[in-house]
Amino acid sequence: MRKICIHLLVFVLFLFSFGTSSAYAHANLTKTTPSNGSLLTTTPESVALEFSEPLEPDLIGLKLYDWTGAERAIDNPHLAPGKPNEMIAPLPQLDDGTYTVAWSVISEDGHPVNGSYSFSIGTASEGRIAPATSSKLFQHSTEIGLIVLRYVVEGFLLLGAGLYGLAHAARRFQLPRVEVLLSRKHRTLIWSVLLLLTAAQWMVYSAGLPGGGITSALLNGHWNVLLESSFATMLIVQLGLLLLLALRGMQEIWYPLIWALLVSNLAFGGHARGVDPEWLALSLRVLHLLVIALWLGGLSYLALTMHHEHVHGERIDRTKFRPFFVRLMVAAVLLTTITGIAMTEVQTDWFSVLLFRGGMWGNLLWLKIALMLVMILLAFYQTMRWKQDAGKLSFELLRVEWLVGILVIQVAIFLSQMPYPAPIKPYSQTLQAEQRQVDVRIPQLVLGKQTMTITLPEAPQAVKAELKMMDMEMGSLDLKPVQIDATHYNFDIPFTMSGNWKYTITATYPTDQQVVWTDTIRIPLGGISR
Incomplete structure (x- = not known):
C-alpha cells in the first residue's frame, strides 16, 4: 500500500514539474482583418485576428456588436487552416454602420486576455453606444468569486501546512501532535471543505474562460488545453495532493510533506509564471509561501495548545520549546521579509512602486508591509512577556496576530490577481x-x-x-x-x-x-x- 502511495506521489510531482513547462505563451494581437478603424464599402466575408503565438481552439472567443451596442449573431470562431495563430469568424450580411469586435484568449498565467477594435461599412456611425456590459459583469463576477475562493483555500492550506510542520518539529519537546489538538471529525471536515472548494475553483475559473471553457475541452479529449493555463494545472495537482492527504496509516512525515507540497503548488498559479528568470521567481514564491505558512502555523499551534490546556485542564510545559519556537519565528519573519523584497524586485521596480506611482498594486503592497510590521511588533511584545514568565503567553494577542496574518493573505491574493507594474529601465x-x-x-x-x-x-x-x-x-x-x-x-x-x-x-x-x-x-x- 505504501509503495502505491509513493508511486502516486511521484506522479503528482511529475504533474508539478509539468506545470512549470515553458510551453506557456502570452498571445499578443498582431494583425486584424479588417484593420482597426477601417472604412469598407461592402461586408467582409469574415473577421480575422492574428496573434503572436498559437491559440487553443477550445479557448477562444469573439463577439460582434453594432453601433447601438447590440450583439450581432455570428458563427463561433475557429482557427484558420494551417495557421494556428489566426482566429477567424465568418460574417453575415451587415448593414452600413460601425461595428465593434470583442475578442478573448488565454494569457500565460491562465487569465483571460480581452480586447476590442472597430471597423465601419459604408459610413461611420455617429453617437455610437458601447457594447452591452452583461458579459463584462459576468466576467467581473467570476473574477471576484475566484478571488474569494482562492482566499479561503490558500488560507486553509497555509495554516494547515504551518500547523503540521511545526507540530512535527515540536514532537521532540514532547508536545501534542495535530491529531491530539484536532479531532478526526474536524480534520475530515477541513479536508472535505478543501476538496469542495477546489472543485468550486475549477468551475468558476472554467466559466470565466472564453469558448466552452476548460471542462468541455477536457471532456472532448483536448488535454493539451492544460498547456494554456498554469492555474488549471495547479488545481489538478492540488486535487491529487488532497487525495494523497486522505490516506491513512502513512509515516508521520507523510502529512507535513503533502501539506508543504500543497502550499508550494500555489506558486505555480500566479504572477511568477512568465517572469524572467522564471526559475528564480518560482523559487522565491515557493519559499515565501512556506515561511508565511510556518509563521501563521506557529501561531495556530500555540493557540491550539493553549485551547487544549483550557478544555482538558492539562498543563503543557513549553519551557524547552520556547527558545526553539522563538528562533524559528525570527527566521520565518526574516525570510518572509527577504523573499518578499526579492519577489518584488524580480517582478518590478519595487523602489518606484513604493515611492512613486505604484497605483493600486503599490498601495496594496504598502498595506501588506504595514500589516506585517504589526505582526512583527505583536510577536516581539508577546515574546518579551513569554520570556519573563511562561504564564504570560496571551491567547488574545495570539488571536489578534493570527487575524492580522489572515489579512496579509487576503492582500497577497489581491496582489497576485492584479497586473503588477512592470519595471522601467533606461x-x-x-x-x-x-x-x-x-x-x-x-x-x-x-x-x-x-x-x-x-x-x-x-x-x-x-x-x-x-x-x-x-x-x-x-x-x-x-x-x-x-x-x-x-x-x-x-x-x-x-x-x-x-x-x-x-x-x-x-x-x-x-x-x-x-x-x-x-x-x-x-x-x-x-x-x-x-
Missing part, C-alpha cells in the same frame, strides 16, 4: 556601422511619449529616424529630428503599444555617404513613470 547603447558610431539614449522604456537623444561622431548634412512595431503590419513612422547642436539631436518617440520596437537612424555626410544604425528595444506592459 536605454543606452552605442551602435557601430561603417566605422562610425552613434550614442543613443532613452530615459525610460515605458508606454507613452518618450524622447530619444542621439550623439553623432561628427556633424552630418542630414539625419532622420524611423520607428516600427515588430511583428505588426503598421508600416514605419517617420520621427522628426530636433537639432540641439551640430552632433546632438532629439526625437519624440510615441510608444503606443507594449512589445518589440525597431528604430532606424540614417545620417548623410558631406561625401554623400549614408550611414544606417538600427536596434530593437522592448516596451513592457505597464510601468511606473517617475
